[in-house]
Amino acid sequence: MGQTSAGMRPRSSGDARRVRQLVVVFAPDRQLPPAVTLGGGPLRIGRDRDSGLVLEDDEVSRRHAEVQYDDGADLWVACDCRSRNGLWVDGVRVEHAALVHGSVVRIGRTLLVAVDVMVAAGRQLRDETPALRGHSLAMQQVRGEIATLAGQRIPLLVVGETGVGKELVARDLHERSGRPGPFVPVSCATLPGGLADSELFGQLSAALAGGFELRDGLFGQARGGTLFLDEIGALPAAVQPKLLRALAAGEGCPVGGAQAAPGNVQVIAATHRELADDVASGGFRADLYSRLAGWVLRVPPLRARRDDVLGLADAVLDRWRGGNLALSSRAAEALLLHDWPFNVRELEHAIETAAVRAGGDAVIRCRYLPPAIGERVQAHQGDQVRNLYPVDLAQGTTPSESELRQLLAEHGGNVVHVARALRKDRQQLYRWLKRYAIDVAAIRSEQRTDD
Numbered sequence: 001m002g003q004t005s006a007g008m009r010p011r012s013s014g015d016a017r018r019v020r021q022l023v024v025v026f027a028p029d030r031q032l033p034p035a036v037t038l039g040g041g042p043l044r045i046g047r048d049r050d051s052g053l054v055l056e057d058d059e060v061s062r063r064h065a066e067v068q069y070d071d072g073a074d075l076w077v078a079c080d081c082r083s084r085n086g087l088w089v090d091g092v093r094v095e096h097a098a099l100v101h102g103s104v105v106r107i108g109r110t111l112l113v114a115v116d117v118m119v120a121a122g123r124q125l126r127d128e129t130p131a132l133r134g135h136s137l138a139m140q141q142v143r144g145e146i147a148t149l150a151g152q153r154i155p156l157l158v159v160g161e162t163g164v165g166k167e168l169v170a171r172d173l174h175e176r177s178g179r180p181g182p183f184v185p186v187s188c189a190t191l192p193g194g195l196a197d198s199e200l201f202g203q204l205s206a207a208l209a210g211g212f213e214l215r216d217g218l219f220g221q222a223r224g225g226t227l228f229l230d231e232i233g234a235l236p237a238a239v240q241p242k243l244l245r246a247l248a249a250g251e252g253c254p255v256g257g258a259q260a261a262p263g264n265v266q267v268i269a270a271t272h273r274e275l276a277d278d279v280a281s282g283g284f285r286a287d288l289y290s291r292l293a294g295w296v297l298r299v300p301p302l303r304a305r306r307d308d309v310l311g312l313a314d315a316v317l318d319r320w321r322g323g324n325l326a327l328s329s330r331a332a333e334a335l336l337l338h339d340w341p342f343n344v345r346e347l348e349h350a351i352e353t354a355a356v357r358a359g360g361d362a363v364i365r366c367r368y369l370p371p372a373i374g375e376r377v378q379a380h381q382g383d384q385v386r387n388l389y390p391v392d393l394a395q396g397t398t399p400s401e402s403e404l405r406q407l408l409a410e411h412g413g414n415v416v417h418v419a420r421a422l423r424k425d426r427q428q429l430y431r432w433l434k435r436y437a438i439d440v441a442a443i444r445s446e447q448r449t450d451d
Contacts, residue, residue, distance in 0.1 A: 015121040019137060020076065022067065022099075023307045026111035026332040028057050035115070038076055043067040045107060046081070059085050059108030067099065076114070078105060086385070090417055091337050091376060092410050093385050100420050102306045104336045109329040111336060113307040124148060131172045132165070133315055134308035138300040142169065145297050150176030155247065157232075157292050158270040160299030163345030166270040167230060169299055174226040179266060181225025186218050189234035197239050201246070219246065222265045232269040232292065233278055237285075244288045267292075302340040302347065303416070309335050312344060316351040317364070325355060330366045334377040339416050376412060401436040405443070413444035 020038040027033075036043060036053050043052040046064040055064070061083040068077050076099045080087035088106035089097035099105070101116035117137050119125075124144030128135055132143055149156060150173055158166045167185055174183040191199050201217040218227055229235070235243065247267060269292045278284035302309060310332055317325040327335070331354075340346050350370050357368040366374040399407070399422065411417040419429045433440060 016118040017121065019115065019117055019119055021115040022053065022105070023113050023115055024053075024055075024110060025113050025307055025310045025336070026109075026327070026329060027055070028059075028109045028329070030326075031056065038067065038069070042069070046083075055107060055110050057108040057110045060110065061085070064107050073098075075099070078103075080385075083107075090411065090421065091333070095385050098421065102303065102420060104306065104333065106329075106333055111310075111329065111333055113336065115307060128311075129172070131175070132168060133312055134305060135311060136305040136308045138305040139308060142297070142299060143172075146172055146176065149173060149295060149297070151178060153266065155292050155294035156268045157275070157294075157296050158268060158299060159274075159296055160270075160272065161301045161341075161343055162272050163343035164299045164301055165344055166272075166299055167228060169297065170226070170228045170268045170270065173268060174228075174266070177226070177266065179225050181223055181264075182221070183226050183228065184218055184222040185228040185230060187230045187234075189231040191236070191239075197242060200239065201242065219265055224264050226266045226268060229267060229269045231271060233271045233273045233275055233284060240285045240288050244285065244291060247288075247291045302343045306336055309340075309347065312347055313351050316348050317355065320352060320355045324362060325358065326363055328363050328365045330377050331364050331369060331374070334366055334369055334374050337376045337417075338373045339414070376414075399432065401438070404432060404436060404438060408438070408440065408443050413440050415440060 021035045022038065022043070023035045024032050033053065033055075044063060044066050045051055045053045045055065045060075046062050047055060047057070047060050048062045051063070061081070063081050064083040065081055065087045066079050068079060069075075070077055077096055078087060078089060078094070078099055079096050080094065085108055086093045087097075088094065089099070090104050097103070099114040099116075101114060103114040105112040105114065115137065119137060119141065123141055124147055125137070125140040126143035126147055127140070129143065132139065132146075134140075146169065156173070158169050160166050170185070171183055186199075199217055201219055275284055275289050275293070279286045279289050302312075310327065313327060313332075313335055317323070317327075335347070335350075350373060351364070353370060354364045354368040358364055361368075366377055368374075404418075407418045407421060408415075411421070415426060415429060415433075419426045422429065432438075
């Protein structure tokens with residue numbers, strides 16, 4: 001994806017550089033302009049040809065909005081320029097709003113996502129592939145890591161939430177490795193209790209005609225290839241020492257056997273848990289963790305790369321009806337505002353469900369989406385204009401109870417979005433909610449009643 005600059009002023013920290021962008025992810029004419037890199041000067045947005053970001057959208061004013069930098073707070077702030085149809089940030093119509101990583105901006109029918117990420121110096125950035133989709137800088141870095149690691153005999157641990165695509169990452173690593181053997185996936189959470197040992201390493205048993213018969217385990221089946229151990233944190237404690245020996249020697253001993261069989265197996269483990277915490281609590285062997293985590297590759301959750309959401313949704317629609325289905329602007333905004341706790345897997349299911357509900361309609365509309373997703377946009381269709389850039393909050397002072405209640409109401413009781421608006425960790429926000437005895441569930445219930 002190309003980039004244009006608005007008064008480029010790079011910021012770096014140590015061996016990493018900070019990248020701040022506005023990315024157009026939905027446009028009425030389906031033509032997405034290059035991402036705009038935010039720099040030192042203001043960025044004008046509108047239909048005027050002298051705008052820093054020109055939008056071909058008949059619902060956009062000639063000078064619709066401007067993005068300005070607040071040096072004291074180190075924040076970019078979106079400002080409405082008395083536009084005809086208003087400026088919307090995270091589903092709320094605003095006069096001013098701070099832009100943080102993942103902020104969703106609507107101007108007319110055009111949707112943009114704010115990006116604020118650190119890119120390590122020297123880190124490879126690789127374009128989207130059919131196996132691993134997503135144009136975001138976060139996914140470009142993941143694919144760059146894969147390119148660096150492919151073919152290397154280094155123990156690898158893939159970490160990420162449920163549904164982010166850890167197995168897809170492992171498959172891509174295997175295919176790029178050039179290893180002739182197969183890719184063999186297994187979930188450690190589903191290995192049968194007392195049989196986990198034989199399932200992994202095989203079993204040597206007496207044959208009917210005398211002698212012995214060797215039944216290959218998963219290690220044997222993956223000979224010359226890659227064994228993918230998903231949910232490694234669920235591996236039974238009794239099997240962990242044997243896996244450690246197999247990793248150290250490159251071979252495993254079948255149950256009932258005295259001699260290890262040559263393996264030549266590349267092992268990639270994955271988990272949605274922080275194994276270091278399990279090690280600290282005694283639930284996972286420290287030496288096994290050290291052996292598995294020669295390199296830790298983290299796959300970001302979907303909510304951390306909102307600029308990928310609509311591209312992934314379009315890929316599902318292409319598979320479903322050959323590109324003859326499209327998202328409405330409202331439905332696209334609803335998808336961007338959802339937090340996707342189950343990540344890409346949940347997105348795929350939501351789009352497939354919407355495609356069925358659409359029937360013969362060629363457009364996916366909000367009403368076809370699962371209610372928990374579509375209702376978020378419907379809840380903020382009034383014309384009341386908010387100011388989501390209170391200076392005292394941006395400078396880091398503690399918000400008052402009334403300010404917190406107002407923000408929670410504006411964001412439909414969504415704690416994640418309020419934390420983003422305040423540029424605070426969710427745990428800090430929960431501490432404030434506890435201090436003021438604010439019942440978030442009650443606020444959500446009031447919002448549903450009002451809707």
